[in-house]
Amino acid sequence: MAFVMQERFQESAEEAEYGARPTAAVQIGAVAITLKGLEKSFGGNRVLRGISLHIPAGQFVAVIGKSGCGKSTLLRILMGLDAPTAGELAFDSGSDARESARIVFQEPRLLPWLTVADNVAVGLGEGVDKGTARSRALSALEEVQLAEKAGEWPARLSGGQRQRVALARALVSKPGVLALDEPLGALDALTRISMQQLLSRVWRELGFTAVLVTHDVSEAVHLADRVIVLDEGRVALDLAIPQSHPRRHGSPELAELEGRLLHAILGT
């Protein structure tokens, strides 16, 4: 218990600095995404019913909505993990742009037999020489403030640290699009807030296009430029969040936007 507490404190102290960290080495070409009349059915179940959206390069979009409304299905289609039944999906600079998309899931999915640095290097794929892979992995770990754990085994990390490794693995290839499927969903409330700060800083520094699926409306308004509410496979609300970054948790403006989004989801 004492160990866990100490680790938490250490993490909170580090994470309190996230907003103030200098820019890291990686620079990324963000990618715009256009969806036109996107449909997806599983048998007779029409999950997405004509989604049309333009996501400009570098925008941070959050997708929220009731369980089962099609959020993960939309993300899977964006990532090319699933095919739409109808409609169009285009990335602004062609197929290379699509290949530069990466995804972070709720579970970090680290390989237990590889060190932290080697897990991050997995994100580079084949054909990168060992020295380059190592230095790029270290630079991505610096970006998530975990360079000192480079030689550690995943089993010896906290949940928040593992998720930071998963983020570094996604960032190491300099993605133009980063898709995030409930990436903070399994973390405790304090670690979650710290990770939101980290995610916000990394996005501001690296400039990729971010698409975040989350159940947490407060997380959506804290991080995103724009929040899309899905309802029964359609866009029920497309709300701009104009506040500048970094944002303060609990500000009245964000609370008001959060209320509007909750109303759109729950109809109350």
Ligand SMILES: Nc1ncnc2c1ncn2[C@@H]1O[C@H](COP(=O)(O)OP(=O)(O)OP(=O)(O)O)[C@@H](O)[C@H]1O
């Ligand atoms: N591979 C699949 N085969 C059949 N049905 C599927 C498949 N994937 C998703 N579905 C169905 O599509 C609908 C939307 O699922 P999806 O996972 O996209 O929802 P979600 O909004 O992400 O839900 P949650 O918030 O609970 O994660 C659900 O009814 C689900 O059962």
